[in-house]
Amino acid sequence: MFSPSGFRAHIAVVLSLAAASAGLAPIPASAEAATYACADNGSLTRLSYPLTHMARRIATGHSVTIVALGSSSTAGAGASGPAASYPSRLEVELKASFPKQAITVLNRGVNGEEAADMMLRFDDSVAAAHPDVVLWQVGTNAVLRDNPLGPVDRLVHDGIARIKAIGADVVLIDPQFAPKVTVKPDAEEMVRHISAAAKQASVDLFPRFALMRGWHDRDAIPFEAFLSPDLLHMNDWSYGCLAKLLSSAMVEAATRPVASARASIRPPAR
Numbered sequence: 001m002f003s004p005s006g007f008r009a010h011i012a013v014v015l016s017l018a019a020a021s022a023g024l025a026p027i028p029a030s031a032e033a034a035t036y037a038c039a040d041n042g043s044l045t046r047l048s049y050p051l052t053h054m055a056r057r058i059a060t061g062h063s064v065t066i067v068a069l070g071s072s073s074t075a076g077a078g079a080s081g082p083a084a085s086y087p088s089r090l091e092v093e094l095k096a097s098f099p100k101q102a103i104t105v106l107n108r109g110v111n112g113e114e115a116a117d118m119m120l121r122f123d124d125s126v127a128a129a130h131p132d133v134v135l136w137q138v139g140t141n142a143v144l145r146d147n148p149l150g151p152v153d154r155l156v157h158d159g160i161a162r163i164k165a166i167g168a169d170v171v172l173i174d175p176q177f178a179p180k181v182t183v184k185p186d187a188e189e190m191v192r193h194i195s196a197a198a199k200q201a202s203v204d205l206f207p208r209f210a211l212m213r214g215w216h217d218r219d220a221i222p223f224e225a226f227l228s229p230d231l232l233h234m235n236d237w238s239y240g241c242l243a244k245l246l247s248s249a250m251v252e253a254a255t256r257p258v259a260s261a262r263a264s265i266r267p268p269a270r
Helices: 004-021 029-035 052-059 086-097 115-120 140-144 149-165 187-201 208-218 236-254
Strands: 064-070 103-109 133-137 169-173 204-206
Touching: 052 064, 052 169, 052 236, 064 086, 086 103, 086 236, 115 149, 133 149, 140 187, 149 169, 149 187, 169 187, 187 204, 187 208, 204 236, 208 236
Parallel strands: 064 103, 064 133, 133 169, 169 204
Antiparallel strands: none
């Protein structure tokens, strides 16, 4: 007898063989994940702060430029091709939400990089594009290499300051929840450091680690369904789901009603 997940995997294999015999394109390895809903845990992915720079561009009908800065899971390692990376999928999702808006998402992910490497190329890879939003995926490679967290923490704070200085909204993206990450003793501490940095700087955090943990622990989706065979990088389904949920969060944060400063000022007591 098959377990439920085993049965789904068996069906996927059968369908792939049938497709191949009919001369059709084979079903991708992540086909099993397609049987699961792309969901978060309630308001988990809601951004804490409005995306004010993006909101201003949207409101005035100007083009929006978004830079996705990061390492291999930004570059798209594990995806079937560049079009399946999360930045590419995010651009598609955002354009669907703002069909009359010119929106560009630039993929500035480089395999194997850490925060220090990203800061070295910041001027050319990020600032030169004059982005309205910077999505910064950071922390995974430092954890994988057992690097001390203190220097990373300082670099994250410095990076946030540099992004703010160029007039862009900041959204941090923490490490992925994957076996090769969670086995490391500092994995969850890194996640806490990034969360604390976001709060201290009053910038947004997209909690990828908690989101993916929910898929596995709450929704009982096996790692093999949302990770590539290396059990580290994401696959087409998870990149697509991340992009969908991130897009929804960004759309809400860029169109969120903000009370005027005047309305929040109370008259002095008499």
